[in-house]
Amino acid sequence: MSNSKGDEMTKDFLTATDKNPSCIMPTKLTLDSPLQFECHPGVSCFTACCHNIKIVLTPYDIMVLRRRLNMSAHDFLVQYTEPTYLEKTDMPGVQFKLTGEKYACPFVTQEGCTVYADRPTACRYYPVGMADFHEGGEEGEEDKFFFLVKEPHCKGFEEQKRWTIREWREDQGVDVRDEMNKEWLRLVMRRKSFSLQATLSEAAQRMFFMASTDLDHFRRFIFESSFLQTYELDAETVERLRHDDEALMLFSFKYLASTLFGAEGLPMNQEKVKEKIKAMRQEQGENLQKLEEEYKALKAERAAQKKQEEEARRKS
Numbered sequence: 001m002s003n004s005k006g007d008e009m010t011k012d013f014l015t016a017t018d019k020n021p022s023c024i025m026p027t028k029l030t031l032d033s034p035l036q037f038e039c040h041p042g043v044s045c046f047t048a049c050c051h052n053i054k055i056v057l058t059p060y061d062i063m064v065l066r067r068r069l070n071m072s073a074h075d076f077l078v079q080y081t082e083p084t085y086l087e088k089t090d091m092p093g094v095q096f097k098l099t100g101e102k103y104a105c106p107f108v109t110q111e112g113c114t115v116y117a118d119r120p121t122a123c124r125y126y127p128v129g130m131a132d133f134h135e136g137g138e139e140g141e142e143d144k145f146f147f148l149v150k151e152p153h154c155k156g157f158e159e160q161k162r163w164t165i166r167e168w169r170e171d172q173g174v175d176v177r178d179e180m181n182k183e184w185l186r187l188v189m190r191r192k193s194f195s196l197q198a199t200l201s202e203a204a205q206r207m208f209f210m211a212s213t214d215l216d217h218f219r220r221f222i223f224e225s226s227f228l229q230t231y232e233l234d235a236e237t238v239e240r241l242r243h244d245d246e247a248l249m250l251f252s253f254k255y256l257a258s259t260l261f262g263a264e265g266l267p268m269n270q271e272k273v274k275e276k277i278k279a280m281r282q283e284q285g286e287n288l289q290k291l292e293e294e295y296k297a298l299k300a301e302r303a304a305q306k307k308q309e310e311e312a313r314r315k316s
C-alpha cells in the first residue's frame with residue numbers, strides 16, 4: 001500500500017499478522033462501519049490468541065505494565081521480554097517472551113489475562129487493525145482506515161454482539177494508546193520510509209532502544225550526563241522530566257526525532273553547538289594532518305625502496 005502523504009502507519013505491526021496476511025479482510029472500514037464480534041470467557045477459543053503470537057511492546061505499554069507490576073524497567077525487560085526488530089526496520093524493540101510448550105504469553109492463565117486493565121496496545125487492537133497514512137501536517141480522519149483480522153481460530157465473529165468500529169475501539173480503550181504511541185510509531189514509519197541501505201549507526205540503535213524501552217535509563221542519561229548543558233530546557237520542563245514518566249516518554253520521542261531525523265523542536269545551547277563544531281573541526285584537522293604524515297612517510301618509504309632497487313641494479 002502506498003499514499004502520496006507517505007508510508008502507512010499500520011498498528012497491526014505490533015502483532016505478527018503480517019506473517020499471515022490472508023487473515024486480513026480486504027474491506028476498508030471507517031469508524032462508523034458495523035462490527036459483529038464479542039470476546040468473553042464463554043467463547044470456545046478463550047485465550048487462544050494469547051498463545052503463539054508476537055506481541056511487540058510500545059514504550060507506553062512497557063511503562064504501564066512495569067508500573068502495575070511494581071518493577072524497574074530493566075527487571076521487567078529481563079523477565080518478560082526478548083529483543084526484536086520493529087516492522088521491517090533496523091530499529092530494535094522488544095516483544096513478550098512466550099513461555100512453555102504452548103508458547104503462552106507470560107500473563108495468560110486459564111481464567112484469562114492477569115493484566116487485562118493494563119494489557120498492551122496490540123492486545124487491544126485485535127481483531128481491528130488500523131492503518132494511518134498521516135506523516136506530517138494536519139491530521140484528519142481521512143488519513144485513517146480500519147480493517148478486520150479474521151483468523152480461523154477466533155470464534156468471536158460468531159457471537160451476536162453488534163457495534164460500530166468506533167464503539168469497539170472506545171470499549172477497548174485504544175484512544176489513549178493511540179495518543180501515547182503516536183509519535184513513537186511515527187518514528188518507526190519514518191525510518192521504514194527510508195531505504196535500509198542507509199543503516200542506523202550502532203550508537204543510534206542503542207539510543208533508540210534505550211529511550212524506547214527503559215525510561216529509568218533515559219532519565220539517568222538526561223540528569224547524569226552533559227545533556228542539560230547541551231539542550232536548552234526551561235526549569236519547569238526539567239522538573240517534569242525528573243518526576244513525570246509520561247512527560248519523560250513523550251520528550252524521549254522528541255529527542256529521538258531530533259537526533260535520528262534532524263527534526264526541529266529541541267533547541268540546543270548555542271555555546272555547546274559552537275564547541276561541538278570546534279571539536280569536530282579540530283578532529284578533522286588532526287585527521288587530515290595524520291593522513292598527510294602517513295602519506296609523506298609512505299612516499300619516503302617508496303623513494304628509499306626505489307633507491308635500493310636502483311643500487312641493486314647498478315651492482316648487478
Ligand code: SF4
Nearest residue numbers: 050105107108113123
Ligand atoms: S497481555 Fe493479556 S491479552 Fe495480551 S496476550 Fe497476554 S494474556 Fe493475552
Ligand code: SF4
Nearest residue numbers: 039045047049154156
Ligand atoms: S481468539 Fe478471538 S474470541 Fe477467542 S479469545 Fe481471542 S479475541 Fe477472543
